[in-house]
Amino acid sequence: MVRLLLLINSLVYLAQSTGPGEWIVHYALWPSGDPAVIRTDSGWTQVPPFHLWQLVSYGFLHGSFSHLFLNMFALWMFGSAVERYWGTARFTVYYFVCLIGAGLVQLAVMHLHLQAGGAPYPTLGASGAVFGLLLAFGMMFPEQRIILLFPPIPLKAKWFVLAYGALELFFGVAGIASNIAHFAHLGGMLFGFLLIQFWRRRFPFAF
DSSP states (O other), X not given: OHHHHHHXXXXXXXXXXXXXXXXXXXXXXXXXXXXXXXXXXXXXXXXXXXXXXXXXXXXXXXXXXXXXXXXXXXXXIIIHHHHHHHOHHHHHHHHHHHHHHHHHHHHHHHHHHHHTTOOOOOBOOSHHHHHHHHHHHHHHSTTOEEEOSSSOOEXXXXXXXXXXXXXXXXXXXXXXXXXXXHHHHHHHHHHHHHHHHHHHTOTTSOO
16 A cells, blocks of 8 residues: 555656646645635635545645655655554555544644634645654554654654654644644644554543
8 A cells, every 4th residue: 555655646746747736726625615715916816615525635746846755755664664564454544544634634724724814725745644654653663763864863763753743733833834734744643543542442432
């Protein structure tokens, strides 16, 4: 499944180059509710409507090659180990639960953003599912050491996951790098954690 996901994401990115606007309009994740009309540099523009399939399709679109590369590298690095540990069927369920869960959290965040007077915007990328895989890796292999690039120091997976999650929460609340869907990343981790706990019959599903 990891190899298939790598292939599909790469092919979709190549297809985007033939008409990126059309792919974003139809398959990126747009806010739910009545489509809005906003003013842009080129005049008034109709915001595309939300469709249910966007909760999956947005995860196969990427805004740049670096965006694609970083997500696919993390998918290969963490996803391969998790798929070998769980098997393909469970891995596939987990991946798409994290992807859809991240999208649902992002829809809630976009709703609050619009209520505060912000402009609607699309969300795209596999990052929500990838962050779910990062969490799974940290929970399945907590003592596994990961060598960071910056700074190049070894860190146990459990501490890496906790630090990364805390950083995403801080960035999201503080509004740092606002072009990144920090809460979607956290949503992928949250839904991944809940699914793992459900499979383990542990809190909050064990009473």
